[in-house]
Amino acid sequence: xxxxxxxxxxxxxxxxxxxxxxxxxxxxxxxxxxxxxxxxxxxxxxxxxxxxxxxxxxxxxxxxxxxxxxxxxxxxxxxxxxxxxxxxxxxxxxxxxxxxxxxxxxxxxxxxxxxxxxxxxxxxxxxxxxxxxxxxxxxxxxxxxxxxxxxxxxxxxxxxxxxxxxxxxxxxxxxxxxxxxxxxxxxxxxxxxxxxxxxxxxxxxxxxxxxxxxxxxxxxxxxxxxxxxxxxxxxxxxxxxxxxxxxxxxxxxxxxxxxxxxxxxxxxxxxxxxxxxxxxxxxxxxxxxxxxxxxxxxxxxxxxxxxxxxxxxxxxxxxxxxxxxxxxxxxxxxxxxxxxxxxxxxxxxxxxxxxxxxxxxxxxxxxxxxxxxxxxxxxxxxxxxxxxxxxxxxxxxxxxxxxxxxxxxxxxxxxxxxxxxxxxxxxxxxxxxxxxxxxxxxxxxxxxxxxxxxxxxxxxxxxxxxxxxxxxxxxxxxxxxxxxxxxxxxxxxxx
Numbered sequence: 357x358x359x360x361x362x363x364x365x366x367x368x369x370x371x372x373x374x375x376x377x378x379x380x381x382x383x384x385x386x387x388x389x390x391x392x393x394x395x396x397x398x399x400x401x402x403x404x405x406x407x408x409x410x411x412x413x414x415x416x417x418x419x420x421x422x423x424x425x426x427x428x429x430x431x432x433x434x435x436x437x438x439x440x441x442x443x444x445x446x447x448x449x450x451x452x453x454x455x456x457x458x459x460x461x462x463x464x465x466x467x468x469x470x471x472x473x474x475x476x477x478x479x480x481x482x483x484x485x486x487x488x489x490x491x492x493x494x495x496x497x498x499x500x501x502x503x504x505x506x507x508x509x510x511x512x513x514x515x516x517x518x519x520x521x522x523x524x525x526x527x528x529x530x531x532x533x534x535x536x537x538x539x540x541x542x543x544x545x546x547x548x549x550x551x552x553x554x555x556x557x558x559x560x561x562x563x564x565x566x567x568x569x570x571x572x573x574x575x576x577x578x579x580x581x582x583x584x585x586x587x588x589x590x591x592x593x594x595x596x597x598x599x600x601x602x603x604x605x606x607x608x609x610x611x612x613x614x615x616x617x618x619x620x621x622x623x624x625x626x627x628x629x630x631x632x633x634x635x636x637x638x639x640x641x642x643x644x645x646x647x648x649x650x651x652x653x654x655x656x657x658x659x660x661x662x663x664x665x666x667x668x669x670x671x672x673x674x675x676x677x678x679x680x681x682x683x684x685x686x687x688x689x690x691x692x693x694x695x696x697x698x699x700x701x702x703x704x705x706x707x708x709x710x711x712x713x714x715x716x717x718x719x720x721x722x723x724x725x726x727x728x729x730x731x732x733x734x735x736x737x738x739x740x741x742x743x744x745x746x747x748x749x750x751x752x753x754x755x756x757x758x759x760x761x762x763x764x765x766x767x768x769x770x771x772x773x774x775x776x777x778x779x780x781x782x783x784x785x786x787x788x789x790x791x792x793x794x795x796x797x798x799x800x801x802x803x804x805x806x807x808x809x810x811x812x813x814x815x816x817x818x819x820x821x822x823x824x825x826x827x828x829x830x831x832x833x834x835x836x837x838x839x840x841x842x843x844x845x846x847x848x849x850x851x
Contacts, residue, residue: 433790433807435797436628440639442615443647447794447804448631449623451787457524457624458791459533461540461638462799464648464729465516465612468585473600475592479553480608481511484518486549489538493549496535505532507539513586514728515799516612521788524625533634541641543609545602554597561594568667569739572840575665576675580733580836585651614645621794623787651730654679657834665840672745672841676752677735678831683727683800687825689813691725694822696772697764698756699723699736704771710755711738717748729800734830742842749837757832763823776814 436448470476485507486493500507505522518540522532564570574589581587592600620635656679681688699707699722707721721738736756740748764772784790784807797806 433784433793435794435804435807436631437798437804438632438635440615440620440635442639442642442644444615444618444620444635444639445798446620446631446635447622447798448628449790449794450625450627450631451623451790452625454787455524455625456521456787457529457626458519458521458622458787459536459624459634460517460519460621460791460795462619462621462795463516463613464514464617464799465608466512466514467588467590468513468651468729469608469612469648470585470588470590470592470596472596473592473604474588474596475557475590476596476600476604476608477516478511478590478592479550479557479597479600480605481509481516481518482553483545483549483605484509484539484543486553487544487546488535489542489544491535491538492544492546496539499535500532503528503532507536509539511590513590517795519791529626533637537637537641540613540638543605545605545609547602550600550602550605554600557591557597558594560591561597564591568665568669568671568673568840569737571665571667572673572675572737572838575663575840576677576735576836576838577733579661579663579838580657580677580679581654584654586654586728586730586732610643611645612648613642615639615642616645616647618642619795619798621791621798623791623794654731656831657836659834660837661835662837663839664843665838666843667840669841670742671739672742672839673737673739674745674749674752675735675737675838676749676756676835677733678835679731679829680725680734681727681829682729682731683796684802685727687821687828688727690817690821690825691829693769693772693776693814693817694759694764694826695723695725696776697768697822698759701772701775704775706755706759706768707736707738707752711748711751715747715751717741717744717751721752745839745841753832753835756830760823760826760830760832763819763826766819769817769819769822773814773817777811780810780814 433449436450438446440446465477465480467474467477485496488496491499496507503522505520505528507518507520509518510516518536520532520536522529564574577589578587615638618638620638622631622634626634681691685691697706699705702708703713705721705723707723711717711721712719718738718740721736723734723736725734726732736752738748738752784793790807793807796802797804803809
C-alpha cells in the first residue's frame with residue numbers, strides 16, 4: 357500500500373512538472389503575448405503620481421515600467437458644449453457603457469473670492485449639504501443613500517464644486533437630481549451646522565500649528581502673493597471664522613453661485629436632450645447673476661526672499677519657488693514634461709537622484725507647477741534633518757539653476773515622455789476622471805479637443821522647448837525660500 361502511494365505521488369509530481377513546462381513553452385511561443393498586454397499598474401491620478409512611482413530595489417518589472425513600455429494611443433473623447441439662456445457653460449459626454457450619470461457643477465467661488473473674510477468660501481461650500489429646500493442634513497443624507505447616489509461639495513483657491521453621481525435610470529436619476537438642484541440653489545445655512553463646521557475649522561487651525569509642513573505652505577503662499585487673493589488662506593483664520601455669520605454665507609452664495617458664474621460638466625448614460633434638460637433646470641433655479649471679475653495679477657519676485665518659521669522639530673520643511681503659469685499657458689506642455697524630469701518623476705527625477713540617492717538628505721523631493729486662473733506657483737518641496745538644511749538647499753539651487761540653464765538631455769526627455777504618454781490613458785479610464793477634466797476644461801476655457809490633442813502635444817515637446825520655457829518662467833536668482841523647523845542659519849547661504 358505504501359509502495360503504491362509512493363508511485364502515485366511520483367506520478368503526480370511528474371504530471372505537474374510536465375504541465376508547468378507546457379505552459380511555459382506555450383506562453384513563450386511567438387505571438388502568444390501582445391505588446392502592452394501586461395497587467396497595468398494602479399490608476400494614476402495627477403495628485404497620486406509621486407507615491408505610485410517609488411518602488412523597492414530588485415524588482416524586475418514594476419507597474420511604472422509597465423506604464424513606460426505601453427504604447428500611447430490617440431484618446432478620443434467627444435465633448436459637446438453649449439451655453440444656457442442665463443450664460444452657464446455646459447460640457448457633456450455621452451457614455452452609455454455603464455448605467456451611471458456624473459454631474460459636476462463648478463463655480464468661480466473659491467477662496468480667492470473671500471476678500472476680508474478668509475474661510476468664507478470653504479464654509480459656504482461645506483454648508484450646502486447641511487440643509488436645502490425643506491430637507492435638513494439628515495434628510496439629505498437619507499435621500500441620496502436610499503437612491504444609491506452620492507453628493508459632494510468642495511472648495512479650492514479658484515473654484516467651488518458640487519458633484520453628483522447617480523444611476524442613470526430615471527426612477528433613481530430624477531429624484532436624485534431634484535434634491536441636487538435644491539442643494540446647489542436653495543441652501544438654508546442652519547445656524548447649528550454653522551457652529552459645528554466653524555468649530556471643526558477652528559480645530560483644524562490648531563492642528564495646523566503642529567504641522568511644520570502646513571505652516572511652511574501657508575507662509576509660502578502669503579509671502580508669494582501678499583494681499584492678493586491667492587495669498588488668502590482657504591481655511592481662514594481664527595478672527596475671520598468667528599466673524600462669519602449666516603448672512604455672510606447667504607451673501608456669498610447669492611453673489612457667486614449664479615448661472616453666469618457656472619460651468620456644468622456631465623458624463624453618463626443619457627442623451628443630449630436629457631443633458632440639456634438637466635442644465636436648463638440648474639439654469640432656471642439659480643439667479644442669472646454676473647461672472648466673477650478677473651483676479652488681479654501677481655508680480656514676479658525681483659530678488660531672492662527667505663523666510664523661516666521656527667518650529668521645534670528635528671526635521672526642517674523646505675519650500676522653494678516663485679510664480680508659475682496660468683492654465684492654458686502656451687508653454688504648458690513643455691513645462692509639464694520638463695518638470696517630470698526635474699522633480700515630478702519620482703526616483704528618476706534629477707532632484708531625487710541628487711538630493712536623495714546621491715547624498716541621502718531627504719526621503720523625497722518633488723517639484724510642482726500649479727496652474728490656476730491666475731499665475732499659480734512653481735515650487736519645490738522636501739524635508740531634511742535640520743542640521744542638513746544648508747547642504748540640501750545648496751544642492752537644490754545648484755540642480756535647479758543647471759536645469760534652467762541647460763535643460764534636459766535627450767535621454768531624459770524620451771524617458772519622461774514615455775512615462776507621461778503611457779500613464780495618460782489610465783487618467784481618463786473612468787467617468788469620474790473624465791468629468792473632472794470636463795470641469796477643468798470648462799472652468800479654465802481650454803480647447804474642447806484638449807484630451808484628443810494631449811498625446812500629440814506631449815510628443816511634440818523638444819529639448820529646446822523645455823529649456824526656453826523654464827528660462828521664461830523660472831528665475832533661479834529670484835526665488836522665495838521658506839523653511840519651517842529649527843533655525844540652522846540656512847538662509848544665509850541661499851542666493
